Amino acid sequence: MKRAVVLLSGGLDSTTTLATAIAEGYETYALSFEYGQRHKIEIGAARRIARALGAKEHRVAKIDMRIFGGSALTGDVDVPKKRPAKEIAEGIPVTYVPARNTIFLSYALALAETIGARDIFIGANAIDYSGYPDCRPEFIAAFETLANLATKAGVEGARFRIHAPLIKLSKAEIIRKALELDVDLALTHSCYDPTPDGVACGECDSCLLRLKGFREAALEDPVRYANK
Amino acid sequence: MKRAVVLLSGGLDSTTTLATAIAEGYETYALSFEYGQRHKIEIGAARRIARALGAKEHRVAKIDMRIFGGSALTGDVDVPKKRPAKEIAEGIPVTYVPARNTIFLSYALALAETIGARDIFIGANAIDYSGYPDCRPEFIAAFETLANLATKAGVEGARFRIHAPLIKLSKAEIIRKALELDVDLALTHSCYDPTPDGVACGECDSCLLRLKGFREAALEDPVRYANK
Numbered sequence: 001m002k003r004a005v006v007l008l009s010g011g012l013d014s015t016t017t018l019a020t021a022i023a024e025g026y027e028t029y030a031l032s033f034e035y036g037q038r039h040k041i042e043i044g045a046a047r048r049i050a051r052a053l054g055a056k057e058h059r060v061a062k063i064d065m066r067i068f069g070g071s072a073l074t075g076d077v078d079v080p081k082k083r084p085a086k087e088i089a090e091g092i093p094v095t096y097v098p099a100r101n102t103i104f105l106s107y108a109l110a111l112a113e114t115i116g117a118r119d120i121f122i123g124a125n126a127i128d129y130s131g132y133p134d135c136r137p138e139f140i141a142a143f144e145t146l147a148n149l150a151t152k153a154g155v156e157g158a159r160f161r162i163h164a165p166l167i168k169l170s171k172a173e174i175i176r177k178a179l180e181l182d183v184d185l186a187l188t189h190s191c192y193d194p195t196p197d198g199v200a201c202g203e204c205d206s207c208l209l210r211l212k213g214f215r216e217a218a219l220e221d222p223v224r225y226a227n228k
Numbered sequence: 229m230k231r232a233v234v235l236l237s238g239g240l241d242s243t244t245t246l247a248t249a250i251a252e253g254y255e256t257y258a259l260s261f262e263y264g265q266r267h268k269i270e271i272g273a274a275r276r277i278a279r280a281l282g283a284k285e286h287r288v289a290k291i292d293m294r295i296f297g298g299s300a301l302t303g304d305v306d307v308p309k310k311r312p313a314k315e316i317a318e319g320i321p322v323t324y325v326p327a328r329n330t331i332f333l334s335y336a337l338a339l340a341e342t343i344g345a346r347d348i349f350i351g352a353n354a355i356d357y358s359g360y361p362d363c364r365p366e367f368i369a370a371f372e373t374l375a376n377l378a379t380k381a382g383v384e385g386a387r388f389r390i391h392a393p394l395i396k397l398s399k400a401e402i403i404r405k406a407l408e409l410d411v412d413l414a415l416t417h418s419c420y421d422p423t424p425d426g427v428a429c430g431e432c433d434s435c436l437l438r439l440k441g442f443r444e445a446a447l448e449d450p451v452r453y454a455n456k
Contacts, residue, residue, distance in 0.1 A: 068342040092380045099338035102378045106334045110327035114296045133383045142374040149370050150330045152320045155361040
């Protein structure tokens with residue numbers, strides 16, 4: 001059975017990506033990161049999702065990105081609330097973490113080479129992506145080129161492939177795809193700034209994009225929100 | 229003053245690279261990693277070197293690469309000893325750590341973007357390099373391409389540059405360059421498998437390449453060896 005490493009944050013996109021890899025017949029190794037987030041709720045969500053969907057393994061790598069500072073997701077800046085959709089779609093937000101997907105994919109590559117996987121899945125999305133540069137197709141393609149030059153396996157003739165199956169889907173399309181794949185979206189956690197008991201805020205960019213996606217898909221989000 | 233991030237392991241090559249960046253007029257931010265090495269001696273060497281050479285800052289990022297296993301440098305396999313020079317020069321050794329330089333450069337990129345640096349220095353070397361794929365010029369070039377696609381700064385028009393000033397030098401040439409730059413090579417630590425009190429083994433690939441370099445440069449290595 002061919003193996004794949006799947007980056008899993010516990011959100012809607014990475015969960016749908018894991019379901020996609022499993023549906024394509026891969027034995028999946030889910031990989032999550034603890035990186036000085038304000039909350040560890042998403043690690044718990046990732047664990048439950050990996051189990052529920054049937055990942056072969058779930059590994060959590062601790063990385064201390066706080067030494068780099070500079071982002072709302074690493075604790076230095078407030079998470080913006082209630083931004084209009086137009087504003088979310090434009091520019092790079094304060095929730096941008098420098099080189100985050102580069103670091104995540106580097107770890108995924110190391111794990112892939114170690115376990116003999118040649119396929120890496122990431123839930124990057126270039127449509128409703130809040131302007132993160134490391135969610136664009138050209139970034140994914142550049143990482144794939146790098147992966148094949150960086151590794152012993154690449155030098156020896158293997159071909160690593162970076163799969164970003166959601167990259168051109170809208171949030172509504174991702175939600176529909178998740179439901180087609182029988183994913184229980186109640187397990188997923190998207191909020192950047194949940195309450196202490198893990199309830200989504202309903203006002204950060206991530207909650208707003210998710211809620212907009214459910215509205216556009218004419219579906220009800222099974223997740224509970226503090227405000228919406 | 230223009231800033232640069234310099235990857236610093238405390239070995240001969242990265243120390244000479246730091247001295248090169250300083251000589252070129254950069255304000256340098258040295259970056260070292262604790263990554264489940266058998267020994268933390270090299271972190272101590274890196275600290276002393278950063279101070280002695282006049283780096284502006286020295287940061288140490290803890291990363292747990294043991295979860296990837298698979299290499300003598302991460303503790304799973306014995307470090308090979310007394311290999312002939314020809315054998316060292318051929319093939320990829322067990323000291324290869326999957327995606328190590330990719331992970332290191334990703335962190336360097338995150339730090340560079342955070343502090344407003346556009347230049348990253350790495351002591352990669354493609355001549356006496358023991359066959360590591362992620363020390364080749366094409367790997368460095370691919371990472372530079374990636375860096376400019378991966379980052380907010382890149383999207384906004386900045387140009388990141390990955391400098392590998394030693395990439396085409398022999399070990400003897402690196403040693404001569406270090407001495408031209410007044411580097412005290414007694415501070416450097418190259419051994420993969422030192423004694424508990426930090427004395428170099430004299431028999432691992434790294435010691436053998438270093439000693440060969442000193443012989444070819446007709447110079448005496450100021451570092452003490454358990455065997456040579």
